[in-house]
Amino acid sequence: MSDTSPAHPEPVVLDIWCELQCPDCRSALDDVRALRARYGDLLEIRLRHFPLEKHKHSFAAAQAAEEAVEQGQGWPYIEAVLARTEELDRRGEAVLLDTARELGLDVEEFEVALIDGRHILIVDADQAEGKAIGVTGTPTYVIGGERLDGGKSQEGLRERIEEIADRLLAGAGA
Numbered sequence: 386m387s388d389t390s391p392a393h394p395e396p397v398v399l400d401i402w403c404e405l406q407c408p409d410c411r412s413a414l415d416d417v418r419a420l421r422a423r424y425g426d427l428l429e430i431r432l433r434h435f436p437l438e439k440h441k442h443s444f445a446a447a448q449a450a451e452e453a454v455e456q457g458q459g460w461p462y463i464e465a466v467l468a469r470t471e472e473l474d475r476r477g478e479a480v481l482l483d484t485a486r487e488l489g490l491d492v493e494e495f496e497v498a499l500i501d502g503r504h505i506l507i508v509d510a511d512q513a514e515g516k517a518i519g520v521t522g523t524p525t526y527v528i529g530g531e532r533l534d535g536g537k538s539q540e541g542l543r544e545r546i547e548e549i550a551d552r553l554l555a556g557a558g559a
Contacts, residue, residue: 451504
């Protein structure tokens with residue numbers, strides 16, 4: 386017996402290795418928003434953590450982002466922190482807590498999470514996987530097995546991601 390309901394293709398996964406104190410990642414947000422608007426549920430955009438040593442608050446920011454995900458506000462929090470990269474550089478973890486407060490999140494849980502390190506394993510695992518596949522800077526995109534490095538230039542990257550996503554979605558619907 387055949388199923389006559391329309392096939393819903395599996396979403397294409399776009400992993401973005403990112404760090405929340407990185408100005409290049411902040412400028413990549415426009416591309417992320419455009420991709421989200423174009424593909425909706427057909428493109429699963431996953432933020433992967435790749436804190437860089439040169440940014441001393443990026444590891445704490447990655448942990449805070451995971452706490453925001455746990456509280457159901459992952460992307461709004463990520464976008465809000467990325468909008469404040471210079472302030473994060475200057476003021477440190479206070480910016481992470483201020484951002485949580487502004488979004489109506491449980492700030493006490495953020496404080497505890499940054500102290501008890503409950504999200505460190507996720508951040509470390511992302512970073513290790515990134516290193517294993519050759520990520521050296523942020524943002525780096527991975528879609529359909531292809532790695533696209535946006536750390537040097539983001540010129541043409543969104544178009545390339547769209548080409549790959551369109552090809553993968555066309556293949557899924559066939």
